[in-house]
Amino acid sequence: MCGRYSLYADYRVLLDRFDIGEASFSEEDYSQSFNVAPSQQVVAVVSDGKKNRLGFLKWGLVPPWAKDEKIGYKMINARAETAAEKPSFRNAFKKKRCLVVADSFYEWKRTDDGKTPMRIKLKSGEPFAFAALWESWKSPEGKTVNTCSILTTRANELMGTIHDRMPVILTKEAEKIWLDPNVQDAEELGRLLQPFDSKELEAYEVSDAVNSPKNNGPELIEKVG
Template sequence: MCGRFALYADYNVILERFDIEQASFDEEEFEQSYNVAPSQQVAAVISDGSKNRLGKLRWGLIPPWAKEAKIGYKMINARAETAAEKPSYRNAFKKKRCLVVADAFYEWKKEENGKTPMLIKMKSGEPFAFAALWESWESPEGETVHSCSILTTGPNKIMESIHDRMPVILSKEAEKIWLDPNVQDVELLKSLLKPFEEGEMEAYEVSDAVNSPKNNNPDLIRKTS
């Protein structure tokens, strides 16, 4: 699964990396985070077919038919293998796909003496994107909430020793297809949702301070061993 990640890239680097033509927030409103947790706002890229837009989505998808927002806490991730068929995700899979921007993600490795937090990132150090789905939900009070789920798949060789799932990270070529709302071929879309090339990634142990979402500083991404 993917339950915590980090986004600390420069705002303008993100705009350039994802070919952003329009953003719902400017550089002053952009907040770097070394410990992004469920229910928080995440930076996401959506396309109308001609231009990419950068906005914010609540992490934890709330289906349009939900009675309460708290269902989103159970829907931070969606399995790539079944999302296209699940009632909660089926419509979004065809029509509401997005990218969640990140620089790294965390996973906890089970060991004899407990769980060890690990950080996984690109060797290049550049930001990347998780494949995600989004939806809009209207609360009983009339508030509209835009939310998302990050898709997960099986592990690559780096992740195998850490966890049996990993978030779907798309290649730059796959990002374009995933974002295109005119693409609705389910089998083509599912073919994009595979483990990322392990040769481009690295993983290392970090401080257990990351265990608490209350901790949020650059020390969290530093290697401890």
């Protein structure tokens, strides 16, 4: 699964990296986070087929038919292998795909001493994108909440030493196809949702301070030992 990640890249770097044509928030509204957690607002990219838009989505997808927003706490991830068929995700898989922007993610490795937090990032240090789905939900009071879920797949060779699943990190070429609303073939989209190349990633142990989302500082991404 994917339950925690970081995003501290410069705002202007994100605009350039993801070819943003329009942003719903300014540089002043953007803040770095070294410990992004479920239910928080996350930075995401959506497209209308003509231009990419940068905005915020709440992490934890709430289907339009849900009676209670709290269902989102159970839907922070969607399995790449089944998302196209699952009632909670199939509409979004076809029509509401997005990118969730990050520059590393955390996973906990089981050891004899318990769980050890590990940080996984691109060796290049560049920001990247998780394949994600989004939906709009309207509360009984009429409030609209835009939410998202990050897709996961089987672990690659590197992640296999830490966990059996990993978030779907898209290549730059795959990002364009994933965002294209004109592409709706489930098989074509499914082929994009593969484990990322281990050779482009690195992983190392970090402080267990990352266990609590209350902690959020640059010390969380520092290598332990």
